[in-house]
Amino acid sequence: NAGVTQTPKFQVLKTGQSMTLQCAQDMNHNSMYWYRQDPGMGLRLIYYSASEGTTDKGEVPNGYNVSRLNKREFSLRLESAAPSQTSVYFCASSVGQRNEQFFGPGTRLTVL
Amino acid sequence: KNQVEQSPQSLIILEGKNCTLQCNYTVSPFSNLRWYKQDTGRGPVSLTIMTFSENTKSNGRYTATLDADTKQSSLHITASQLSDSASYICVVSAGKADSWGKLQFGAGTQVVVTP
Numbered sequence: 001n002a003g004v005t006q007t008p009k010f011q012v013l014k015t016g017q018s019m020t021l022q023c024a025q026d027m028n029h030n031s032m033y034w035y036r037q038d039p040g041m042g043l044r045l046i047y048y049s050a051s052e053g054t055t056d057k058g059e060v061p062n063g064y065n066v067s068r069l070n071k072r073e074f075s076l077r078l079e080s081a082a083p084s085q086t087s088v089y090f091c092a093s094s095v096g097q098r099n100e101q102f103f104g105p106g107t108r109l110t111v112l
Numbered sequence: 113k114n115q116v117e118q119s120p121q122s123l124i125i126l127e128g129k130n131c132t133l134q135c136n137y138t139v140s141p142f143s144n145l146r147w148y149k150q151d152t153g154r155g156p157v158s159l160t161i162m163t164f165s166e167n168t169k170s171n172g173r174y175t176a177t178l179d180a181d182t183k184q185s186s187l188h189i190t191a192s193q194l195s196d197s198a199s200y201i202c203v204v205s206a207g208k209a210d211s212w213g214k215l216q217f218g219a220g221t222q223v224v225v226t227p
Contacts, residue, residue: 004155042114042201042217043156090155099205100146101215103155 002026004104006091012110013081021076021107023091031094032074033058033101034066036087043090049074081111115139116204116218124224125192133221135185135202143205147176147187150199150220159187159200189223197225 007022025032030051035043045058047066055066063085065077074093078085088108092101116137125131137145144163148156160169160176162185168177173190189196199220206214 040219042116042219043215044217045215092155099215100158100161103157105155106153 004091004093004102006089006104006107008107009105010108012112013078014112015082017081018077018079019081020078021089021091021109022073023075023104024073025091025093025102025104026072027093027095027102028071029093029095029102030071031099032068033092033094034064034074034076035090035092036060037090037106038087046076046089081109083111085109086111114219115216116202118200118202118218118221120221121219122222122224124226127192127194127225127227129192131189131192131223133187133189133200133202133223135187135218137183137185137202137204137216137218139183139204139206139216141206142180142183143207145176145178145185146203146205146215147174147185148201148203150201152198156201192223192225194225194227197223199223 004025033048034046037043044060049055049068052071067075088106090106091104094101119134146161147159150156159171162169162178164180175188178185199222201220202218204216
């Protein structure tokens with residue numbers, strides 16, 4: 001039982017390049033999330049998926065797209081990376097009425 | 113303005129000593145409050161979750177308190193260990209308890225435990 005896994009762990013992009021961050025969970029959770037974490041700030045929600053086949057915008061969705069490929073996988077795509085997207089990205093999944101969230105190890109992205 | 117404010121921003125404590133971290137929030141309506149521990153280079157891990165009716169909850173050497181009237185919470189670490197060095201994040205959930213959560217994250221308190 002690996003929990004929530006993310007790939008890659010580190011990535012460096014040039015401005016304008018595109019890439020997809022991958023996330024998978026093996027806990028049979030319905031809901032999945034993408035957050036970004038910047039220094040001195042709390043985690044901010046980019047997109048979430050309440051269940052397979054649905055996605056919704058969070059607090060900071062501009063510049064990102066997501067795909068809920070199946071119940072296990074939820075990917076985040078940067079179509080044209082910008083330096084402002086330099087951040088640590090966390091994927092999470094949740095279960096139950098209290099929405100207890102389980103986080104992956106994060107992807108550290110630098111956009112030059 | 114962040115609806116979840118944590119203090120102090122950072123603190124250094126000696127191994128074996130106790131410490132208390134503070135969290136003030138303005139999130140409304142309130143559903144529940146969580147404390148997470150985030151080790152350097154890792155994702156956050158849940159320590160406690162408290163609802164409106166719970167005013168204290170323990171997880172080993174970690175004890176969280178909640179005063180929903182004053183909208184304040186604290187996390188007390190007893191007999192600190194080197195492994196307690198981490199960022200501690202206060203998270204408040206708004207809305208109904210069965211909603212998807214609308215979590216509001218604090219910026220965290222960085223704790224360093226020294227030998």
